[in-house]
Amino acid sequence: MLDANLKTQLKSYLEKVSRPIEIVASLDDSAKSQELQALLDDIASLSERVTVVERRGDQERKPSFSIGEPGKESGIRFAGIPMGHEFTSLVLALLQVGGHPVKLDDAVIEQIRELDGDYQFETYFSLSCQNCPEVVQALNVMALINPRIRHVAIDGAVFQNEVEARQIMAVPTMFLNGEVFGQGRSGVKEILAKLDTGAGARAAKELAKKPxxxxxxxxxxxxxxAAAIYSARKGIKTGVVAERxxxxxxxxxAIENFVSVQETEGPKFATALEQHVKSYEVDIMDVQRAEALVPGRINEVxxxxxxxxxxxxxxxxxxxxxxxxxxxxxxxxxxHGVAYCPHCDGPL
Ligand SMILES: Cc1cc2nc3c(=O)[nH]c(=O)nc-3n(C[C@H](O)[C@H](O)[C@H](O)COP(=O)(O)OP(=O)(O)OC[C@H]3O[C@@H](n4cnc5c(N)ncnc54)[C@H](O)[C@@H]3O)c2cc1C
Known part of the structure; x- marks a missing residue:
């Protein structure tokens, strides 16, 4: 299933795993199940720490598999075969379940841990969707941190009947406890802001203290x-408030027209923007939506x-x-012919 090049790469990633990982596969006799079985066998052959357990006749979507610690029910499940852009989500899930540190601020990890509720997420993705991995990876990491969060990432092309029944128009589409939760790209911070209803009030209290x-x-x-960097470089007190x-x-x-940088990728470019802004004294207030501008001697937002x-x-x-x-x-x-982005809503 995996070619020699991918196997070599995956093997070197799996060397970073420090804890045993159990993949529990729910399979039937379909060709897709056989394909998934071949993929999981390949993964298990690359690391002694990975074992695959097979289940038939259970209630889960088929084919699908969960990734967790041996004997422990896991909140991370992929339905379908996560290749294409989702292969990175699969690798990341293996690494994080296997003990590789999660790259989130301690405060964010704590906020996820303290979420009080039971959250069953389902995300529909397509293998060519470049916005889907961020959502899948965000919800997987949240499921890893908080056992009351569960997440199934579903390949819409394999589960086409669900896509039609749920009238899904674009990927990624997220469902929470059976209801549409959101569409399009979003990361841990945006998802948390929607889930943690008390967070808005807490943030408002902190923002009210700003000079x-x-x-x-x-x-x-x-x-x-750019505006923030220019302002801060003049030594004046600068803030940025942004929804995203x-x-x-x-x-x-792919971004190939940023003069002097032959090729970069959107998320990489966005990270570089943030790092550049943060290298100056700029107060970044992210995941905040401005609703009104009130002009005056001192303007208000x-x-x-x-x-x-x-x-x-x-x-x-x-x-x-x-x-x-x-x-x-x-x-x-x-x-059905009208699309806004060939990689997002195009494939479905
Ligand atoms: C799929 C795609 C591919 C693209 N590819 C390229 C490319 O290859 N090369 C290229 O040059 N350009 C490309 N572009 C265009 C490029 O991304 C935009 O021209 C550029 O991002 C515009 O920058 P901006 O800062 O003006 O606005 P935006 O990038 O749109 O940023 C707007 C900011 O304002 C925030 N915001 C909006 N409303 C509010 C509110 N009410 N309260 C708080 N914050 C708010 C948003 O959250 C965001 O932070 C592409 C765009 C898309 C969508």
Whole structure:
């Protein structure tokens, strides 16, 4: 199933695993189940720490598999065969279950751990969707940290009947406890902000303590980041408030027209933007939606959580979003010829 090159790469990754991993596969007699079995056997052959247990006739989707510690029920499951862009999610899940550290701030890990509730997530992805791995990996890591969170990542092409029955128009689409939870790219911070209803009030309390900024930039895309760097370099008190730091570049992979950088990827570019901004004294207030601008001698920006930020100068760098052309049938034919992104809603 895996070619020699992938096997070599995966073997070297699996050397980082320090704890035993048990993959429990739910299979039937279909060709897809055989394909999955071959993949899992390949993985097990690459590390002594990985074992595969096979189940037939259970209640799980087939083919699917969970990844966990031996004998412990795991909250991470893939339904279908996570190759394509999802192969990285599979590798990451193996590494993290196998003891490789999770790359999240301690405060975020604590916030996930303290979520009080039972959360059953399902994410529909396609193998060519470049926005899906972020969602799959975010929910997998949350399931790893908090045992009351469970996540199944489902390949929509393999479970087409579910896609039709649930009227899924785009990938990734997330369901929480059977109801649509969200669509499109989102990471741990965005998911947490939606789940942790008390977080908004706590954040508002902290934001209310902010001093008056000299320059407050609304928007954290390339334009907002550039404005922040220019302002901070002049030594003036600068803040950035953004719904999603990084902006639209987070939704793309290959960027080949950024002069002097021959090729980069959207998320990598967004990380570099953030690091560059953070190298100056800039107060970044991420995952915050601005709802109103109230001009005055001291301008105010009202946020969705009720907090009010103040600044002598405001820079609006709120970018763009996919535009609808408002022609008959545009909505009805979404995903049946009308697509906004060949890698996102195109495949389904
Ligand atoms: C799929 C895709 C592929 C692309 N590929 C390329 C490419 O290869 N090369 C290229 O040059 N360009 C590409 N672009 C375009 C490029 O990403 C945009 O031109 C660029 O990101 C615009 O930067 P910006 O900072 O003006 O706005 P955006 O990137 O749109 O950022 C807007 C910022 O404002 C925030 N925001 C918006 N409303 C609010 C609010 N109410 N409150 C708080 N914050 C808010 C957003 O969260 C975000 O942080 C691509 C775009 C997409 C979607």
């Amino acid at each position: 008056v900024f000299d320059v407050l930039i609304v928007g954290g895309g390339p334009a907002g980041a 730091f990084g902006g639209q570049v987070l939704d793309t992979l 009202r946020l969705a959580n009720g907090a009010v930020l103040k600044a002598k100068t405001i820079v609006l760098a709120t970018g763009a979003r996919w535009r609808e052309i408002n022609v008959p049938g545009e909505r009805e034919y979404r995903n």
